[in-house]
Amino acid sequence: MRVEQIAVFLENKSGRLAEITAKLAEENINIRALSVADTADFGILRLIVDNVEKAKATLKANGFTVGITNVIAVEVADKTGGLAGVLKTIEKEKLNVEYMYAFVNKSGENAVLIFRFDDMDKAIESLQRTGYTILSGEEICAL
Amino acid sequence: MTLYWEEEMETLPRVGLESIQLKRLQHLVARVYKTVAPYREKMDAAGVKPEDIQSLTDLAKLPFTVKEDLRDNYPFGLFSVPMDQVVRVHASSGTTGKPTVVGYTKKDIETWSGLMARALTCAGATSSDMVHNAYGYGLFTGGLGAHYGIERLGATVIPVSGGNTKRQITIMKDFKSTVLLATPSYALNLAEAMESLGVDPKSLSLRVGVFGAEPWSENMRDEVERKLNIKAVDIYGLSEVMGPGVSMQCLEGNKGMHIFEDHFLPEIIDPDTGEVLPPGEKGELVFTTLTKEAFPIIRYRTKDISRLMYDTCACGRTLVRMEKVTGRTDDMLIIRGVNVFPSQIEHVLMGIEGVEPHYQIVVSREGNMDTMAVEVEVSEDIFSDEIKTLENLTKRIQADIKDMLGVTCKVKLVEHKTIQRSEGKAQRVIDNRKL
Numbered sequence: 221m222r223v224e225q226i227a228v229f230l231e232n233k234s235g236r237l238a239e240i241t242a243k244l245a246e247e248n249i250n251i252r253a254l255s256v257a258d259t260a261d262f263g264i265l266r267l268i269v270d271n272v273e274k275a276k277a278t279l280k281a282n283g284f285t286v287g288i289t290n291v292i293a294v295e296v297a298d299k300t301g302g303l304a305g306v307l308k309t310i311e312k313e314k315l316n317v318e319y320m321y322a323f324v325n326k327s328g329e330n331a332v333l334i335f336r337f338d339d340m341d342k343a344i345e346s347l348q349r350t351g352y353t354i355l356s357g358e359e360i361c362a363l
Numbered sequence: 364m365t366l367y368w369e370e371e372m373e374t375l376p377r378v379g380l381e382s383i384q385l386k387r388l389q390h391l392v393a394r395v396y397k398t399v400a401p402y403r404e405k406m407d408a409a410g411v412k413p414e415d416i417q418s419l420t421d422l423a424k425l426p427f428t429v430k431e432d433l434r435d436n437y438p439f440g441l442f443s444v445p446m447d448q449v450v451r452v453h454a455s456s457g458t459t460g461k462p463t464v465v466g467y468t469k470k471d472i473e474t475w476s477g478l479m480a481r482a483l484t485c486a487g488a489t490s491s492d493m494v495h496n497a498y499g500y501g502l503f504t505g506g507l508g509a510h511y512g513i514e515r516l517g518a519t520v521i522p523v524s525g526g527n528t529k530r531q532i533t534i535m536k537d538f539k540s541t542v543l544l545a546t547p548s549y550a551l552n553l554a555e556a557m558e559s560l561g562v563d564p565k566s567l568s569l570r571v572g573v574f575g576a577e578p579w580s581e582n583m584r585d586e587v588e589r590k591l592n593i594k595a596v597d598i599y600g601l602s603e604v605m606g607p608g609v610s611m612q613c614l615e616g617n618k619g620m621h622i623f624e625d626h627f628l629p630e631i632i633d634p635d636t637g638e639v640l641p642p643g644e645k646g647e648l649v650f651t652t653l654t655k656e657a658f659p660i661i662r663y664r665t666k667d668i669s670r671l672m673y674d675t676c677a678c679g680r681t682l683v684r685m686e687k688v689t690g691r692t693d694d695m696l697i698i699r700g701v702n703v704f705p706s707q708i709e710h711v712l713m714g715i716e717g718v719e720p721h722y723q724i725v726v727s728r729e730g731n732m733d734t735m736a737v738e739v740e741v742s743e744d745i746f747s748d749e750i751k752t753l754e755n756l757t758k759r760i761q762a763d764i765k766d767m768l769g770v771t772c773k774v775k776l777v778e779h780k781t782i783q784r785s786e787g788k789a790q791r792v793i794d795n796r797k798l
Contacts, residue, residue, distance in 0.1 A: 229776070229779070231781070257750050259750060259753075285743055285779045286746075287743060287747065318749055
């Protein structure tokens with residue numbers, strides 16, 4: 221129940237993000253969610269797309285350094301306390317969040333939380349045990 | 364009135380000087396040929412015998428000596444006296460981990476001390492001075508070389524060495540230091556520290572600064588003079604030839620350093636062809652020692668770019684002046700007084716798994732300090748989706764470089780293929796310092 225995420229290394233210089241999105245658009249790749257983590261010198265762009273292999277190949281062909289990592293997508297109701305509930309479970313299980321970001325699906329009813337944990341297996345197990353819905357890559361694309 | 368240390372030698376008419384040089388050169392070449400096998404082999408290979416040196420221009424017949432020769436004969440292979448006559452060794456950092464080692468007899472130390480005293484006298488120092496010696500003590504020739512000269516001069520030496528800036532300022536104030544010996548960047552560091560400590564340089568007794576061991580600009584000289592309220596003069600030297608005190612700027616003249624030609628024979632060559640260039644032309648500086656016993660050196664290629672100026676100097680010294688060194692023929696960088704070769708950086712980077720040999724060194728001057736940034740391309744092998752992993756990598760590279768070179772640098776990760784690929788000799792260094 222993991223989702224493949226594309227990570228791209230970016231130097232902090234103007235136009236890089238625009239270039240990446242343009243290249244993906246040219247290849248008809250849809251971006252479902254993204255986040256940018258940045259430091260003073262560089263950034264890491266993380267993307268959830270509908271075609272991971274094609275996105276990777278496209279970006280690599282355009283000279284970007286690309287990596288694929290597994291993340292967990294948790295679906296929660298888009299209402300007050302949705303994220304807090306998930307994080308409470310995480311805390312109770314003493315799991316460490318490496319990073320996270322979120323998006324709201326088209327219908328607007330649910331929010332999807334993307335997580336990277338230090339212990340992914342334990343996280344999946346705990347979240348499922350607590351009753352959370354964990355989405356697969358296909359499910360995300362179908363949203 | 365110009366102060367001299369050895370007036371006769373410093374003001375000899377050229378004819379007299381050249382006759383002394385020739386005699387010393389002939390003697391030196393004969394001795395080196397007899398006592399140092401690598402020199403003998405090179406001379407034999409070039410088909411030149413000591414007897415072929417009949418005039419100073421015959422020097423050009425002799426083969427050059429380069430840094431590699433010192434490494435090949437590490438540690439003592441080029442010494443020309445038995446080790447029981449060697450009273451001291453010094454060494455400089457090497458690119459391949461092997462430093463280059465030089466040695467001195469008792470008489471060499473005396474000569475060096477005398478030349479250093481001569482250099483200090485050029486800067487107007489006398490036995491009544493309190494000399495603050497902030498050059499590093501140790502294998503580096505700077506600290507001890509200067510130290511012995513200060514003592515020879517009869518001045519008081521404060522062997523403070525480098526570092527601990529706050530204490531240095533207290534000492535300067537309390538001991539009433541009048542002469543400062545340091546690298547120019549450290550001098551500016553001192554000036555800045557004084558400012559932040561609220562110490563007015565005008566309240567100090569400092570009068571003159573003798574600066575060397577790294578390239579520095581005329582603008583920097585102005586700044587040091589203004590900030591420390593002193594006169595700043597240039598000293599030049601290198602361990603292979605002796606150490607500090609090979610040449611020295613005088614107070615009276617305008618720029619350039621008098622080469623102590625009664626002990627060191629300078630040439631300027633075309634670095635590409637090795638041909639000796641006519642007086643006044645810019646090229647690579649080459650030195651032959653005339654009096655050194657333990658470690659004589661013949662036609663040593665310094666890789667420093669300079670020019671020889673034979674016009675008369677206001678100070679009355681007839682010794683030729685060399686122009687401030689403006690660059691080097693190779694890619695060696697001098698960062699805050701430390702020699703840095705791109706190959707050393709490469710060595711460190713290549714020791715880290717996954718790092719590709721695509722890197723660049725960017726040197727700049729921020730404020731008054733030299734800074735070095737190493738740009739490393741991010742390959743798929745080292746890339747991670749987590750910031751901390753990449754930050755740990757930069758920290759690791761930084762720490763390894765610091766371990767290897769003793770220099771703190773900034774490490775910047777850059778995108779794949781953003782560093783220009785070479786089509787022959789890689790451009791590893793971008794030097795943005797305006798020297």
